[in-house]
Amino acid sequence: MAKRWLITGCSTGLGRALAARLAAEGERVLATARRPETLAELVAQYPDNLLSTALDVRDQAQCQAAVELALDTFGGIDILVNNAAYGQFGTLEEVSEDQLAAQFDTNVFGPWRLTRVVLPLWRAQRSGHAVFVSSVAGTVPFPGLAAYNASKAALEGLAESLAAEAGHLGVKVTILQPGGFATGYATALRLPEQRIEDYAPISNGTLGALRSMNDKQDVNPPEVFADVVWRLSGMQSPPLRLPVGRDSEAFLESAYDTRRREYDDVVKAGHHTVV
Numbered sequence: 001m002a003k004r005w006l007i008t009g010c011s012t013g014l015g016r017a018l019a020a021r022l023a024a025e026g027e028r029v030l031a032t033a034r035r036p037e038t039l040a041e042l043v044a045q046y047p048d049n050l051l052s053t054a055l056d057v058r059d060q061a062q063c064q065a066a067v068e069l070a071l072d073t074f075g076g077i078d079i080l081v082n083n084a085a086y087g088q089f090g091t092l093e094e095v096s097e098d099q100l101a102a103q104f105d106t107n108v109f110g111p112w113r114l115t116r117v118v119l120p121l122w123r124a125q126r127s128g129h130a131v132f133v134s135s136v137a138g139t140v141p142f143p144g145l146a147a148y149n150a151s152k153a154a155l156e157g158l159a160e161s162l163a164a165e166a167g168h169l170g171v172k173v174t175i176l177q178p179g180g181f182a183t184g185y186a187t188a189l190r191l192p193e194q195r196i197e198d199y200a201p202i203s204n205g206t207l208g209a210l211r212s213m214n215d216k217q218d219v220n221p222p223e224v225f226a227d228v229v230w231r232l233s234g235m236q237s238p239p240l241r242l243p244v245g246r247d248s249e250a251f252l253e254s255a256y257d258t259r260r261r262e263y264d265d266v267v268k269a270g271h272h273t274v275v
């Protein structure tokens with residue numbers, strides 16, 4: 001049976017590719033975007049099973065209205081994909097408090113806001129699947145992306161908490177950890193108001209890599225992301241964490257190995273019980 005989806009951030013990139021793929025598969029999709037006119041072509045292509053609405057995840061009323069629209073049109077939501085986000089470039093010292101707050105408002109508070117609106121429905125129906133689009137940056141801190149790295153780590157903390165709190169109510173949770181994908185991410189990247197020269201050797205590599213990502217031959221196309229999520233939706237027991245894209249594995253494996261080694265060394269040396 002066709003599942004009912006609500007996806008954020010569908011104007012471009014991964015969200016758009018996912019909405020298009022799901023609609024082509026015959027799923028019922030509420031594709032949302034801050035500018036829903038960007039979805040006109042998709043709506044025209046799939047008039048029977050894809051609709052769009054305005055949703056800025058910073059806006060509580062719009063979160064509420066989008067969920068109500070899904071209820072009125074589809075009778076419910078089976079899968080929520082918290083995809084909308086952007087990257088704030090800058091080191092911890094370069095990023096201003098306003099920029100950090102704005103980064104968290106979209107990347108962390110946004111998914112929290114929308115998921116909270118959906119959860120009462122899922123508690124009532126004793127089922128639902130919350131998908132959170134994180135990044136390998138939630139585990140591997142890229143130098144010069146402090147606010148973004150932190151936002152994805154926080155998002156993963158929220159998602160893991162939800163899994164621990166609502167699993168017994170039939171709510172499934174998956175954290176997606178994409179590597180590098182050719183999308184509008186680099187174009188949407190926000191820069192700090194002020195750069196500090198001392199950090200340039202550390203952060204310029206990251207900025208260059210992000211800006212040239214879409215030119216690389218081997219960068220993952222958004223269709224890979226759509227394919228992985230489509231497959232995920234068919235799993236009886238979806239994983240809590242799912243790396244996405246060819247490069248995600250290498251990033252995560254080395255980070256997990258390092259963490260494990262550090263932990264073992266510290267515990268073996270008895271540093272955690274020093275009196």
Ligand SMILES: NC(=O)c1ccc[n+]([C@@H]2O[C@H](COP(=O)([O-])OP(=O)(O)OC[C@H]3O[C@@H](n4cnc5c(N)ncnc54)[C@H](OP(=O)(O)O)[C@@H]3O)[C@@H](O)[C@H]2O)c1
Pocket residue numbers: 008009010011012013014015033034035055056057058082083084085086106110133134135136177178179180181182183184185186188
């Ligand atoms: N591309 C990568 O390499 C990569 C890697 C790891 C993780 N990710 C994650 O993948 C997700 C999708 O990003 P993408 O790569 O597809 O980038 P993208 O092409 O820039 O798409 C981001 C989407 O989020 C939307 N958005 C931003 N702020 C929003 C807000 N306040 N409310 C609602 N929508 C908002 C954008 O809408 P507008 O058009 O209105 O700005 C756009 O539709 C993000 O969570 C990102 O962190 C991407």
